Each structure stands twice: as C-alpha cells, then as structure tokens.
Amino acid sequence: MNQKEWPLWEVFIRAKQGLNHKHVGSLHAADVTMAIANARDVYTRRLEGISIWVVESKHLHASEPSDQEALFDPAEDKIYRHPTFYNLPIELKHM
Amino acid sequence: MQDSDIRFQYVLHLADNxxxxxxxxxxxxxxxPVLEQDIAITNITLDLIGEARSLYAYAAELKGENATEDTIAFTRDVKQYKNALLLEQPNTDWAYTVVRQFFYDAFHFQLLNVLQKRKDERIAEIAHKSLKEVTYHLKWSSEWLIRLGDGxxxxxxKMQIAINDLWEYTGEFFIPTEIETKAxxxxxxxxxxxxxxxxxEKVKAIIEQATLTIPSKNFQQNGGKNGLHSEHLGFILAEMQFMQRAYPGVEW
Structure with a gap:
C-alpha cells in the first residue's frame, strides 16, 4: 500500500506560557495540517502542552558527532566565561 | 410513563449511542492504518466511552435499586439498547470508519450544543464537557473525509462506496422516538x-469539498433507537459483555 512513506516531522511542545517549546519526538504525516493533528493526538494526551510546533525533519541540520572534540572541548577550561569567575565589588547588590 | 422514567430512558439512549x-x-x-491514526481513533474512542460512562452513572442514580454504570452497560440485551443503527455498523475499512464517524460527529456536535443549554443540569454538564471533545472529533473526521475523498x-x-452504503442509516437520528419527544x-x-x-448543511459542505456526492436514494433505515437492531449489535454486546456475564460483578 505505502509505496511512498509519509515524510518525518519533529514535534516541539510548549508546556505552559513562558516556557520554551521543547523537542518531544517525531512522527509521520503527509502535510503540515496532518502533522499538527497527529502531534496533538500522539504527544498531548496527558496535558503536556498548550502549543505545538512541527518542522519537517529534513529541514533540521545537526552538528557532526565527529566534530565533537573540536566544537565543544575547548570550552572546558574557559572558566572565565562564567559570571561566577569574577569578584564583584561589595557595593554591588542584587547580582 | 412517569417523568423519571422518560429521563432515565433518554439518558440511556444518549449513552448507548x-x-x-x-x-x-x-x-x-x-x-x-498508521501508528498516528491508531492513536487518534483510540483517543476518540476513549472520549466516547468517557461520555457514555458519565451518562450511565447518571442513569444508574436515576434508576436506584443498586444499579451501577456497569450493571446498565453490561447486563442489558440487544433490544434494551437504544443506539442508532449507524453506530453499530461494522468497521469494514478505514473509509467506512471515517464516514461513520463524520456522520455521527456532525450530529453529535449539534445535539450537545443544544443539550448543554437544556434544563437537566447533569445532562447539560456532560454535554458541555463532551462538546469540546466532539468539536475535535468533527474536525478530525472532516479533514480525513476531505483528504481521502479528494485524494x-x-x-x-472507497470513500464514495462508504458514503453510499452508510447514507441510509443517517435519517434515523432526526426521527424522534416517543422518548425523545416526551423528553x-x-x-x-x-x-x-x-x-x-x-x-x-455541514455534511453537504464537507462532502462537496471532498469532491464526493450524496446518494440520491431516499430510503432510510429506522428502529435502533427503539431497540430494533441489525444483526451486528448482538456480536458487539457478546464481546463487550462476556466478562460480566461469565463472572458477574468481577473487578480488576
């Protein structure tokens, strides 16, 4: 029956007002209307969200796992990038 | 017939549907047919059974005599069931399932919309809650009707065959029974x-958008709401009621 599989979509749900949409999983759908309807049925059955984003998986581009060392390891010893590295003047309150 | 009996019978009819x-x-x-639609149709199922449970619980209170939602759902026989004939028709295939759902959703939506404003508070509350769910059911079945009709x-x-076959079961919804009139x-x-x-109006609009046609034949079935059912209901009840019939009062 399925000579052609429906495209894959990634689903993002906003749990409540003020929070970010968060990736929750993926599903198959023929178009965007069906993707949102399917996301509602598959991923919001237990009050998980108030807003849905879907994007076709082919439009997501990921970093290469083999680049992991070059991309992320150099941040390891740069503690000066954290605000806690700096001593604040005593006069400064509420930081 | 006493008012309380009319109310009881009417609630039963709504629940059985x-x-x-x-x-x-x-x-x-x-x-x-696909995982996502498996979950979608099961969600709809749970909404419908949830609505039925609320109504059976109310019916049990009206009846008294130690009746519960379970005794009412699981110990009545075919002729005591007052659902419309359309709803007991076999699944056959996805087309029949979508068309049957659409015909009922379009009716269910209008019915609940009225019931939530009528005088029985319990029925009105249940209708108000279910209307939100049914609004989605109608959207879902309309979209699938259009998608597969205009596919x-x-x-x-397949969609046209399902419409042609199920059309004769739609008229019954609009022929009031004695209970409906008195209620x-x-x-x-x-x-x-x-x-x-x-x-x-709704059915015509969606069927037209789906590039399908409404059958011209006028013959309409009737009887389910009075307990005169097709041969299918007996099989549904046999499966549904088996456990309570074999082990009365069993819980798990």
Whole structure:
C-alpha cells in the first residue's frame, strides 16, 4: 500500500506560557495540517502542552558527532566565561 | 410513563449511542492504518466511552435499586439498547470508519450544543464537557473525509462506496422516538427534527469539498433507537459483555 512513506516531522511542545517549546519526538504525516493533528493526538494526551510546533525533519541540520572534540572541548577550561569567575565589588547588590 | 422514567430512558439512549460507537472504534486499537491514526481513533474512542460512562452513572442514580454504570452497560440485551443503527455498523475499512464517524460527529456536535443549554443540569454538564471533545472529533473526521475523498482514485472510490452504503442509516437520528419527544416536552432533550438542516448543511459542505456526492436514494433505515437492531449489535454486546456475564460483578 505505502509505496511512498509519509515524510518525518519533529514535534516541539510548549508546556505552559513562558516556557520554551521543547523537542518531544517525531512522527509521520503527509502535510503540515496532518502533522499538527497527529502531534496533538500522539504527544498531548496527558496535558503536556498548550502549543505545538512541527518542522519537517529534513529541514533540521545537526552538528557532526565527529566534530565533537573540536566544537565543544575547548570550552572546558574557559572558566572565565562564567559570571561566577569574577569578584564583584561589595557595593554591588542584587547580582 | 412517569417523568423519571422518560429521563432515565433518554439518558440511556444518549449513552448507548456513544458507547456502541466507542466499542466499534476500539476494534481499531493496535490495528490502525498508521501508528498516528491508531492513536487518534483510540483517543476518540476513549472520549466516547468517557461520555457514555458519565451518562450511565447518571442513569444508574436515576434508576436506584443498586444499579451501577456497569450493571446498565453490561447486563442489558440487544433490544434494551437504544443506539442508532449507524453506530453499530461494522468497521469494514478505514473509509467506512471515517464516514461513520463524520456522520455521527456532525450530529453529535449539534445535539450537545443544544443539550448543554437544556434544563437537566447533569445532562447539560456532560454535554458541555463532551462538546469540546466532539468539536475535535468533527474536525478530525472532516479533514480525513476531505483528504481521502479528494485524494487518489482508489481512496476517492472507497470513500464514495462508504458514503453510499452508510447514507441510509443517517435519517434515523432526526426521527424522534416517543422518548425523545416526551423528553423534549420535559425541557431536557433536543428537538432532533430541527437539527437536520444544521447537520445537512455541514455534511453537504464537507462532502462537496471532498469532491464526493450524496446518494440520491431516499430510503432510510429506522428502529435502533427503539431497540430494533441489525444483526451486528448482538456480536458487539457478546464481546463487550462476556466478562460480566461469565463472572458477574468481577473487578480488576
């Protein structure tokens, strides 16, 4: 029956007002209307969200796992990038 | 017939409609055409059974005599079930399932819309809650009707066959039974004849958008709401009621 599989979509749900949409999983759908309807049925059955984003998986581009060392390891010893590295003047309150 | 009996019978009829369609749809569980639609039809099923449970619980209170939602759902026989004939028709295939769902959703939506404003508070509360769910059911079945009707040659043909076959079961919704008429006079029911133009308007619009046609034949089946059922209901009840019949009062 399925000579052609429906495209894959990634689903993002906003749990409540003020929070970010968060990736929750993926599903198959023929178009965007069906993707949102399917996301509602598959991923919001237990009050998980108030807003849905879907994007076709082919439009997501990921970093290469083999680049992991070059991309992320150099941040390891740069503690000066954290605000806690700096001593604040005593006069400064509420930081 | 006493007012309390009319109320009881009317609640039963409402509950049986959603119970039997819920039970039918439940047959799709783990057999859906794709995973996402398997879950979608099961969600709809659970909504319908949830609505039926609330109504059966109310019916049990009206009846008294130690009746519970379970004794009412699981110990009545075919002739005591008052659901419309459409809802007991077999699943056959996905086209029949979508068309059956759509015909009922379009009616169910109009019915609940009226019931939530009528005088019986319990019925009105249940209707108000279920209306939100049914709004989605109607959106879901409308979209699938359009998608498959205005789809490939094969999907279009299958949808038209389902519409042609199920059309004769739609008229029954709008022919009031004695119970419906009396319940309407009590102020707790809908005047189903008045719902027909609203139903037809929606059905025509969606079927047209799906590039399908409404059959020209006028013959309409009738009887389910009075307990005169097709041969299918007995099989549904046999499966649904087996455990309670074999082990009365069993819990798990």
């Amino acid at each position: 959603s119970m039997i369609l819920g039970q039918r749809n439940a047959e799709w569980c783990s057999h859906g 490939t040659d094969i999907s279009r043909e 309407f006079e009590l102020g707790i029911a809908a005047d189903v004849e008045k719902l027909k133009p609203l139903w037809l």
